[in-house]
Amino acid sequence: MVFDPATMLLFVRFLFAFTIGSHILLVSTSIALVFLISVADFLSIRGHDPAYEALARRLTKVLVISFGVGTASGIVMAVELVGLFPSFMTLVASTGAIVLFYAEISAFFLEVLALVLYVYYWNAFKGRYTHWMVSLFVVAGTLASAVFITMVNAWMNTPAGFDATTFINSGFKTISGVQPYAAFFTASTVNQVFHVVVTTLLAGTMVIGSYFAYWYVKSRDATERTICSKALKILGITAVIAIVLAGISGSEQMGNLLLHQPLKYAALEANIVNGTNLPDRFFGTIVNGSYVGGFSVPGSQALLAGFETGVSALPGLNQFPSSQWPPLFVTTTFDLMIAGGIVVGLFLLVYFVALLTKKRPYESRRLLYLWIPAAVLAMVVYQLGWATDEVGRQPWIVYNVMTVAQAANTSEALLVPGILIVAFYLIVIPTTFYFYARIFQGSKAKESAVT
């Protein structure tokens, strides 16, 4: 044996983190694309605007690529889950979590059939509004798929619908007391779904917007610039709304952690000792049981927690065995996520003010240049959010039930397929984004009527 189980466990963790981190690049942009196409199509019909119509038609081609690659990537991930975490998937398959997967695949059917009708039979409908309504089914199917998959993650954070004690005591052999639908309504489901949906839309919107910002600046073609400005108008307003909702839902999410995942809460807030009037701490680290560096805002954590939940006694790491603590760098990823979110928020605030005071803020070169780093930051923040959520649950894969080490397959046989999968994503993700741009630009000559 070349690699011991501990090394293979690290590889398994890395492999899945890498895979899902790559996959959500596709998912977030797909969701933003679907939304943008539907809105642009509606505006084109309502205002008889050929630029919006050109935007919707051209983006549907991009969406087909995104859907094709995203589906293939989703299948890779599903198989990977079974191969990397077999004990976890056995639990999933025997409890309500599989019902969520089943519901997700039903929503996926809605999405795919509506997408095929919308894209390939554009001219077969009797009325434009009827055709546009099919895009609403695509949006509904896409969102429902995302919601059901997020529900699986919520179930991992706050498991429900089976007798966990019997399951643990039997050495993961006996699954009893199964309530299949309980997985739909766990303690964290509503908060997590709300937060994930708006942040996914925000990240995708910013990334797609950065392409239009870049293309607006680069292109010398008036038609192209018109289309870009129309896209940026929709995306800018959407991003402003999404970031406000992301802030609200993020705050709600922390309140939910406080109530239902107190250890994760304590780790994120760097609460070494529990207490009542605790401060918010930023950009320090926990070293040998002490918080070092950074700065604090006295009493603010207690104030926010009291406002969110009415709870005044805040948990600390000292209340839990250190063997169950997550890696404490989550406090840093959490701080970076908040700081990055604030910077993106400030950019969007400037954009929003410009929107209110200027006629065409989406044509300001300075704002367009700024959009590109803001989009990169938004995606980094989004990824940091997921990293914080997942690492913050460690060592558990299903909170307080099964650890990642207990769930994982540490066979060396995973190495070669694992490396192939990494190579696949390293090739496919840049190729896909390259094709997005190439296909969008490739059909520009066809909208000569657009003004």
Added chain:
Amino acid sequence: MNGIFEVNYAAFSVFAALLITEIMGAVVLLVTWPARSKVLDYAIPVWEVTGTFGAFWVVTGVFAYPALLVPVASIFAPLLVVFLLLWVARSSSIAFSEFITKKGWLDDAKLFRAYAVSTIVSGLVVLVLLSSLVGGQGVDLASGSFSIISWVTPGNVVFVIGTLALGVGLAPVFFDLASLRRLVLPMACAGVVLSVLSYWLMSPGLLTPSMAVPVFLTLLTGVLYLWPRTVRVVTNKAIFLVVLSVIIFSLQPLVYPKVIGQALEVDAVTTAGAMADAFVSITLVGGLLLALMLVLYVRIATRGPSGPDVS
């Protein structure tokens, strides 16, 4: 009668019917490139639906047989990895090829051929997997492993050849390729004979009286194509897909009540209790939604112009 098995097998039947028609199209793409428009008019909208039915079959399978998930995944891990890579290649190549404009050496023709090759080879992988689920050759349940060398038996080889012969024989029907109509009956007959022979070679017990249904329907499809009055009926893609799904569905004695060379009883590993009730309920709701969408799809698809007309 195991309702959960029936639902899962029905999902498989539709997936297999869609995949087979895609493979037929892939063969036509490689053999007679001038006929590509007939194939692509069908394959381009449908490839996304095929993948979705595949995922549907897998998820219903995980739901239906939770205890089998880990053993099956570990036994067939090498085949699954190969299949995944081919599936990704297939999906990416057809998605890119739809809208690509020629740049350098890469153009739509090369990508369509890549799609055809990856679809055919992924179909072969599925045939290997299915034949080992039926006959059990190559599968070592004790060690949880699969050996392709042990899989190579007369029954399995004839099974693959027979299925390919059926595909080649029925492809001219599905795509209405009049120039290849002479192939239809000889290849369909050969395919039927070889398929029946392969089941007998795998295990004589697999041959039940109900096998007459798929044999009859397959030969009838071929005969009706040769009769001018019924050409329009059998070349209707919706009708053909329904008939093909029924043919595959009627082959269920191959995997029920026992599977993997009669070593595993399906009823014994099927989910039960509250989970079984949930399976039925969600299937009813999801099935209704799916049926409504399919009706709308068929209505629209048979009414107006198709193809990626979005430019």
